[in-house]
Amino acid sequence: AMAPRIMPQFGTTSQFMEGAKGEFGSRRHRPCRQAPPPVASVVLSLVCLLPLVLKTGRFHWWQEPQTLDGAAMVRSKLNLKMVHVKTGRALNEFQKKRISKKNHAGIDLKEKRDGQSLGPANTNIAVKDRNQLASEPLEILIDRNGKNILEGEEAKSSIPWSMHDVNGMNTAEAPSSFEEFMARYRNIDVYSTGEGKFGKPELEFLKNFIMKEEGKDDYRAIRTFAVPGQDPSSPSTVMLIGVTPFSARSRQLTARAVYEAEPTALVLQLCREEMGRQLVMPAEHRFAVANYQRSFACTNPHRTTLFYHHIYTINDDMIAMQWMAGLAYHAAWDEFLQLPDHDTLPRVLCLGDVYSSKLDEVLHKQGKAGLEAVPTLSARGKQLARGLIASANSGHKVVLGVVESNLLGAVTTWLERAGARLVAVSDASDIDAGRESIAADVQLGLDADLSSREAWASQASVALGFGKRRLGTFLNKRGMELLDLRRQRLSKTTRVKDLVRHREPRKQWAAAALWGGSGSTPGPGALLAPETGMAFQEELLEVPNDYLREAGMSRFAEPLWELLSRRGGALETEDPTELEWWLAGATESEDASRHSETSFSESSWAE
Numbered sequence: 001a002m003a004p005r006i007m008p009q010f011g012t013t014s015q016f017m018e019g020a021k022g023e024f025g026s027r028r029h030r031p032c033r034q035a036p037p038p039v040a041s042v043v044l045s046l047v048c049l050l051p052l053v054l055k056t057g058r059f060h061w062w063q064e065p066q067t068l069d070g071a072a073m074v075r076s077k078l079n080l081k082m083v084h085v086k087t088g089r090a091l092n093e094f095q096k097k098r099i100s101k102k103n104h105a106g107i108d109l110k111e112k113r114d115g116q117s118l119g120p121a122n123t124n125i126a127v128k129d130r131n132q133l134a135s136e137p138l139e140i141l142i143d144r145n146g147k148n149i150l151e152g153e154e155a156k157s158s159i160p161w162s163m164h165d166v167n168g169m170n171t172a173e174a175p176s177s178f179e180e181f182m183a184r185y186r187n188i189d190v191y192s193t194g195e196g197k198f199g200k201p202e203l204e205f206l207k208n209f210i211m212k213e214e215g216k217d218d219y220r221a222i223r224t225f226a227v228p229g230q231d232p233s234s235p236s237t238v239m240l241i242g243v244t245p246f247s248a249r250s251r252q253l254t255a256r257a258v259y260e261a262e263p264t265a266l267v268l269q270l271c272r273e274e275m276g277r278q279l280v281m282p283a284e285h286r287f288a289v290a291n292y293q294r295s296f297a298c299t300n301p302h303r304t305t306l307f308y309h310h311i312y313t314i315n316d317d318m319i320a321m322q323w324m325a326g327l328a329y330h331a332a333w334d335e336f337l338q339l340p341d342h343d344t345l346p347r348v349l350c351l352g353d354v355y356s357s358k359l360d361e362v363l364h365k366q367g368k369a370g371l372e373a374v375p376t377l378s379a380r381g382k383q384l385a386r387g388l389i390a391s392a393n394s395g396h397k398v399v400l401g402v403v404e405s406n407l408l409g410a411v412t413t414w415l416e417r418a419g420a421r422l423v424a425v426s427d428a429s430d431i432d433a434g435r436e437s438i439a440a441d442v443q444l445g446l447d448a449d450l451s452s453r454e455a456w457a458s459q460a461s462v463a464l465g466f467g468k469r470r471l472g473t474f475l476n477k478r479g480m481e482l483l484d485l486r487r488q489r490l491s492k493t494t495r496v497k498d499l500v501r502h503r504e505p506r507k508q509w510a511a512a513a514l515w516g517g518s519g520s521t522p523g524p525g526a527l528l529a530p531e532t533g534m535a536f537q538e539e540l541l542e543v544p545n546d547y548l549r550e551a552g553m554s555r556f557a558e559p560l561w562e563l564l565s566r567r568g569g570a571l572e573t574e575d576p577t578e579l580e581w582w583l584a585g586a587t588e589s590e591d592a593s594r595h596s597e598t599s600f601s602e603s604s605w606a607e
Contacts (some may be wrong), residue, residue, distance in 0.1 A: 008473050013554075015421070017120075021272075023154045029600075030045070032450055046572065050549045058115070063376075064216045067453060068496075071462060073275070078221050079346040084262055084479060086467045088163035089223065092256075092262060094399055097601050100509030101496050102545045112359075113302055114151075114303060114305070115300060115303045115304050115305045115306065116300065116303070117299060117301055117303050118142070118146055118298075118299040118300060119299050119301075119370060120479075120500070121301045122300070122502045123502065123541055124192060124290060124292065124295065124296045124462065125142075126140050126141055126142045126172060126295035126296060126298055126299055127139070127141070127292060127295060127496065128140070128141055129141060129496075130495070130497040131239065131492065131495055131496070131497065132495065132496055133492075133495060133496075134284065134285050134288040134494045134495060134496050134498070135282060135284040135285065135288070135492075135494070136492045137287075138173075138288055138292060138295070138496070139195045139297045140171070140172050140173065140291070140297070142155075142172055142295070142298055143155040143169040143170050143171065143172055143600040144170040144172045144298055144315050145167070145170065145172065145298075146298055146299065146300070146495075149169065153169060154168040154169070155166075155168075155171045155172065156169075156171055159427075167264060167319035172291075172294060172295040172298045173237060173291045173295070174287075174290035174291050174293065174294035174317060174320035174321060174323075175317055175320070175321050175324075175475050175573070176248065176249075176287065176290075176299070176324060177246055177247060177248035177251075177321075177324060178213050178214075178217070178244070178247050178321070179248050179249070181246075181317060182210050182213075182214065183323060184447070185206055185210070185314060186210055187318075188206070190201070199268065200270065202311060202314075206314060207286060209318075210283045211246070212481075213246070215297055216406070217244050217247050217249070217250075219242060219405040219408070220242045220244065220247075220250060220253065220405055220422075220428035221242045221405070221425065221426065221427055221428060222239065222240065222241055222242070222257070222421070222423070222426040222427075222428065222431060222436075222438065222564075223239070223240045223242075223410060223412060223425050223426075224237060224238075224239045224240075224421060224423050224424040224425075224426075224439065224442065224444060224445050225237070225239070225240070225415055225420040225421060225422055225423065225445060226238075226420065226421045226423050226444075226445040226446075227389065227392040227393075227399075227415075227418075227419065227420045227445075228419050228420075228450045229392055229393055233382040233450075233451060234443065235393040235446065235448050235450045236396060236398070236399060236445070236446075237397065237398050237399065237442050237444075237446050238388050238389075238392055238396050238401065238415065238420060238445070239257070239261060239398075239399070239401065239406060239438070239441065239442060239445070240401045240403060240411060240412070241253060241254055241257050241332075241400065241401065241402045241403070242403065242404070242405035242408045242428070243328040243402060243404060243405065244284075244328075244404065244405055245324075245325040245326060245328075245404065246321055246325060247328070248380055249428070250328040250412065251327050251330075252331075252428035252432075253328075253329040254328045254329070254331050254332035254335075254402050254427055255332060255334070255335045255437050255542060256334050256431070256438070257402075257431075258335040258336050258400060259335055259339075260398050260437075260439045260442075261338075261398055261438050261442050262339060262398065263353070263396070263399055263400070263437065264342050264345050264346075264347050264348070264396045264397065264398060264399075264400040265347070265349075265391035265392075265396040265399040265400070266277045266332060266336045266347075266348075266349050266350065266399075266401075266402075267387045267388050267391060267399065267400070267401040267402070267403050267472070268329045268331070268332065268349070268350070268351055268352070268353075268401075269334065269348040269351045269352065269353045269380075269383065269401075269402060269407065270326075270329055270351040270352075270353055271351050271353045271354065271355050271356055271473065272351055272355075272473040272557065272570075272572070273355055273356045273357060273557045273558075274351075274356055274557075274563045275325075275351065275473075275483070275552060275557060275560065275561070276551045276552030276553040276554075276556065276557055276560055277326075277551075277553050278329050279330065279333055279483055279485050279555065280483055280486050280490070280551045280552055280553075281487070281551050282487055282490055282491045282558075283327060283330055283331075284332075284491065285490065285491070285499055286323045286324060287323075287324075288329070288496060288499060288500075289356070289543070290320040290321070290322050290323040290498055291320075291385070291437075292322040292496065292499075292541075293316075293319070293320050293323075293500075293536065293537050294316060294317065296537065296540075297312065297316040297320075297537065298418075299378045301537075301540055301542075302538065305359070306444065315520070319536075319537075320431060326334055326435075328402060329402055332400075332402050333349065337480060337484060341477075345376075345395055345396060345479075346476060346477050346583065346585075347476075348391065348394075348396070348474055348475065348476055348583055349474070349475040349480055350387040350388075350391055350472045350473065350474050351387075351472060351473040351474075351475075352383060352384045352386065352388070352401075352472040352473075353380060353383060353384060353385030354379065354380050354383050355432070358400070359371060359376075362376060366426075367427075367534075372406070374510070377406070377407060377409075378413075378414075379409045379411050380407060380410065380412070381407055381409075381410025381411040381412075381413065381414050382414045382464065382465075383469070383472070384401065384403060384407065384411050384414075385415050385418060385464055385466070386410055386464045386466070386469065386470075386471050386472060387401075387471060387472035388401050388411075388415065389415070389420075389460050389464060390471040390472065390576055390579060391416050393460070393576060394576070394579060394583055395442040396530045397446065398442055398446075400491070403583075414426065414464065415465070417459050417463045417464075418459070418460035418463050418464055419459060421448065421450065423441075423445050423498065424441040424444050424445070424450050426438075426441060432495065437505055438526035443524060447495070447532065460511075461576070466515060466574070466575075466576055467506070467507045467574055467575060467576075468571055468574065469498045469503075469574060469578060470573065470574050471572065471574060472572070473537075473561075473571075473572050473574065474570065474571045474573075474579065474580075474582070475564065475570050476568075476569060476570075476571075476583065478568060478569040479564045479567075479569025479570045481569075482564060482567065483564075486550065486551065486552070489550070490547075490551060494547065497537075498544070499543065499547055500541055500542075500543065501533065501542050501543075501544045502540065502541060502542075503535065503539055503541065505539075505540065506539060532545050533545050533548065534548060534553070534554050
């Protein structure tokens with residue numbers, strides 16, 4: 001009884017057999033085999049694992065996954081479809097880990113695209129007439145679920161969205177704003193059994209996206225500053241309007257602020273590379289492209305299965321809504337053009353943000369976290385503050401700036417370092433409800449006493465780096481008229497088929513891609529000229545080159561800027577004195593007597 005207990009080992013007699021031997025001593029039993037030596041155990045384990053290693057396609061499976069060219073493959077860790085394709089159940093941790101390993105190893109897990117499509121990929125059967133003007137509303141022939149809209153029926157219901165047409169046929173149009181998107185999908189799990197159709201992970205992601213964007217909208221605010229300028233006894237007013245990219249209320253707020261404040265200088269959070277997309281392209285064309293793209297997706301051109309088609313219903317709305325980003329700047333500029341001319345001081349438009357190409361570099365190197373980092377926000381806030389202060393120092397008494405709500409803090413910090421004093425803060429909801437007045441806040445800045453801040457005017461140039469960094473991109477009345485003429489021309493002459501064009505699906509040469517490795521894929525069609533339009537919808541649609549050239553979008557942004565600069569309509573400088581002379585009319589253009597845009601017959605669009 002006091003003998004030490006021996007733990008059973010591989011190949012030894014089990015405890016059950018020891019008990020049986022003690023109870024039935026006379027009964028014979030079959031002895032177990034002897035344990036193999038340690039070396040044989042290791043070899044046997046490797047032999048058992050060999051099929052698993054061969055199944056992965058690589059023998060050195062414990063090393064870091066590499067691609068064919070020897071570079072580590074980087075894949076997105078966010079997988080919105082963490083459910084089994086057939087059962088619809090949530091994946092367990094083992095299945096998620098296996099998917100993650102294959103994603104990081106450069107093996108794409110793509111869903112089967114053998115579903116039914118309503119039409120060929122080179123046409124959109126959902127649109128009735130592609131020859132109509134793009135500025136007119138599109139007439140769509142199917143609803144969101146791909147059903148035909150018969151005569152006398154309407155597919156206008158979109159709030160809330162339901163797979164079973166609870167409140168009528170659902171429209172196939174894209175959401176025009178974040179408010180409409182939120183109304184469609186906020187209660188999707190209540191009205192359309194979303195968890196059974198999409199799965200819990202997708203609904204959680206959707207809920208977090210809505211909460212994040214809705215939280216941004218709560219930070220819309222109006223901040224008013226008094227800037228000393230050259231004469232502290234007669235300060236200027238700088239008003240900041242915080243907006244969000246997709247909000248319809250932000251568009252209404254900016255238009256109302258321009259109308260009530262009547263500024264002579266408008267500063268937008270844009271750069272000259274975004275001038276064509278945000279200012280020249282008509283807002284009606286953005287809605288037309290988004291609706292064309294969204295109705296085309298309803299025909300299932302990618303032939304996804306039913307489960308993934310349900311998920312892409314929400315994703316396609318998010319993608320189409322990207323065309324609405326920045327409409328708040330377009331609304332402010334459109335209202336700014338309608339203001340009457342000032343008696344002595346001409347109006348000026350300033351595009352004061354950092355170049356979008358620089359932000360793309362940060363996004364490529366650091367990801368989205370780099371764009372939201374403090375150094376990036378501070379640099380953008382300082383650049384915007386240069387444009388605001390330079391406009392105020394040029395003699396403009398009312399300067400209105402439109403920036404995103406996440407940059408309000410950074411711009412405020414740099415304005416205060418430059419000597420501006422915060423005199424009023426209003427919430428956007430107070431302005432909408434009529435509890436606060438924009439005109440009254442502007443007058444507070446004009447009536448402020450800044451006699452004690454005489455030295456701040458000279459410190460502004462030191463704090464913001466005047467003479468060392470560009471002040472912004474400035475457009476005078478001539479430059480704004482040129483852009484407006486282009487916008488009107490596009491609105492009156494562009495048809496739907498001129499705005500959106502179908503592309504041939506790209507041929508996937510799987511064997512040639514494996515043989516060729518990195519770089520261009522060899523094989524048939526490798527020497528053909530690549531498509532040069534602005535592609536979207538997984539490269540099945542594009543905005544053609546002719547439209548991009550006329551609007552000054554994409555790679556044609558620089559030629560548009562050079563045209564404005566040659567005709568004396570735009571200036572980009574680091575010297576505040578040069579800016580003052582240019583705003584006073586001391587410009588040198590190649591043809592000063594020609595104040596209008598090229599006639600339609602002479603333009604490349606007519607060709």
